[in-house]
Amino acid sequence: MTDGFRDELDRLAAGAPTPDERRDQVVRAARRRSRVGMVVASAIAVTGVLVGVLAVGAVLDRRDARPIGPTPTGVVRVSESASTPPPIEARGELAYFRDGPFGGSAQLMVRNADGSDPRTIGDLAISTSRLSVAPDGSQAVFDHGLGEGSGQLEVIDLSTGVVHTIFDVGQPNGPDWSNDGSTIVFSTDSGALFTIPSGGADSGIPVRGEGDGRFLEGYEASWSPDGDSLVAIDDAGEVFVVEVDGTSPPRRLTSIGRAGWTDWGPDGIVVSTMVNDSWGLYELDPENETPPQLLLDRPGDETAPEVSPDGNFLAFIGIDGDQQDLFVLDLGSDAVDQLTDDAAQELSPAWIPSS
Amino acid sequence: MSATIGDFVTDGVSADRLGALYEAHAADALRLAYLLTGDRAVAQDLVQDAFVKMAGRLAHLRRAEAFGAYLRVTVVNMARMRGRRLKVERDYLARHTAELVEPHRDRDVAATESLRLALATLPFKQRAAIVLRFFEDVPDEVTAQVLGCRQATVRSHIHRGLETLRAELGEWVP
Numbered sequence: 001m002t003d004g005f006r007d008e009l010d011r012l013a014a015g016a017p018t019p020d021e022r023r024d025q026v027v028r029a030a031r032r033r034s035r036v037g038m039v040v041a042s043a044i045a046v047t048g049v050l051v052g053v054l055a056v057g058a059v060l061d062r063r064d065a066r067p068i069g070p071t072p073t074g075v076v077r078v079s080e081s082a083s084t085p086p087p088i089e090a091r092g093e094l095a096y097f098r099d100g101p102f103g104g105s106a107q108l109m110v111r112n113a114d115g116s117d118p119r120t121i122g123d124l125a126i127s128t129s130r131l132s133v134a135p136d137g138s139q140a141v142f143d144h145g146l147g148e149g150s151g152q153l154e155v156i157d158l159s160t161g162v163v164h165t166i167f168d169v170g171q172p173n174g175p176d177w178s179n180d181g182s183t184i185v186f187s188t189d190s191g192a193l194f195t196i197p198s199g200g201a202d203s204g205i206p207v208r209g210e211g212d213g214r215f216l217e218g219y220e221a222s223w224s225p226d227g228d229s230l231v232a233i234d235d236a237g238e239v240f241v242v243e244v245d246g247t248s249p250p251r252r253l254t255s256i257g258r259a260g261w262t263d264w265g266p267d268g269i270v271v272s273t274m275v276n277d278s279w280g281l282y283e284l285d286p287e288n289e290t291p292p293q294l295l296l297d298r299p300g301d302e303t304a305p306e307v308s309p310d311g312n313f314l315a316f317i318g319i320d321g322d323q324q325d326l327f328v329l330d331l332g333s334d335a336v337d338q339l340t341d342d343a344a345q346e347l348s349p350a351w352i353p354s355s
Numbered sequence: 356m357s358a359t360i361g362d363f364v365t366d367g368v369s370a371d372r373l374g375a376l377y378e379a380h381a382a383d384a385l386r387l388a389y390l391l392t393g394d395r396a397v398a399q400d401l402v403q404d405a406f407v408k409m410a411g412r413l414a415h416l417r418r419a420e421a422f423g424a425y426l427r428v429t430v431v432n433m434a435r436m437r438g439r440r441l442k443v444e445r446d447y448l449a450r451h452t453a454e455l456v457e458p459h460r461d462r463d464v465a466a467t468e469s470l471r472l473a474l475a476t477l478p479f480k481q482r483a484a485i486v487l488r489f490f491e492d493v494p495d496e497v498t499a500q501v502l503g504c505r506q507a508t509v510r511s512h513i514h515r516g517l518e519t520l521r522a523e524l525g526e527w528v529p
Contacts, residue, residue, distance in 0.1 A: 002529045005489060017398060018382070019378065022399055025403070029403065029407045030373045030409075031370055031373055297435065
């Protein structure tokens, strides 16, 4: 009986399309994509972050960087058995905040994206909401809430842990560092978007979006890869894209639920949005040509998405009950690694680009 | 001659080498995608997307020979995501399966078409578990890892899926 069923499946599979029909189209698309991968691999090799990527054997045989922590229920994880591939290991480093169990304090942590080598950069007795690393990977900006409607943007040197203030007007929050390193966007407590030069300023430049001089309301803004546009969220939780030079009105993107976090990676926009009382990760098309795509199917909530500079991985904060930990999703295989598993609450992951 | 990861990293990814990889793995991936989705066009889209995704990752693969296995996992995951997004489509299929499965003059064609439609109405994990065991000959342990569940749950998915198929298609289903 089993053989008959197998035979019927074989007959059904025989009706599948043949590879020849799209061969050239697929190979062309794959080649374009592979160039990105090769550029990234080459950059890693040149910068020495992973010395000898070209000596593939050494890298491929690395055994000391296994993902740590349990596999979340419902998360696809691939083993190294003969018939199934090993997980693709996340490359690069992540910075993030680690809140103490009683709140009111935060440690700035850095660890390798494969989970190894966690270290503390700074022990900051502050309240903060977002961290963003400069494109040269040397420093990071974060908001420091002082209470009663005041706060400041501060920059921390990731080597020394030395902090200095770059903006202290109103209550700035949610900073994001542009990919060319020149500018930081943030929102105010009144919900307007502003930019300042990354070196600091006494006043912010409003993001207008419509060219008519009005402040543009929004929060959780993230830069587009080319630095010409921003993605942000309005008060209704809808996601919009706006040109920074104010030449066109904001464009609402097709989204679902109520968005809370955004990040604009090389291949599109990722948001964490509330659907059915749960935060989930979705990819949005900046051009609005394709519908939102769910990125991950796991229990609990996923927040604070941050796409790696090469677009291959997504760091996020997973929340399961009282647990709030750092995860990395491989956007190619959908494998997930849990990087932390402790009583502290991790928040605001940010990739550290290779300098 | 088959392409190796070393070739890609030292020479860059040429169209010829990507073509060789595609020719080596696309047919299997297309059959799997077709069984998981029941739709030729969707299977083509899915395998194209999966192959393109994997092409961007060639420099990160630890073992060249694992490309096919990576592609299989990616196809299953992408089919699952598509299934979640297009639940409406599945519901439509479920409503219309009865009318679509009309007796066919050619018994073999009718049986095959009935199986395609019946598979498409199963919840994704049941469908994937059945296809991976009976078509791909994948051990339940591996299916559990691919689907993110326990082996016992895989067996449960298969049991329940076969039960549904048997009720729909007849006792020839194991």
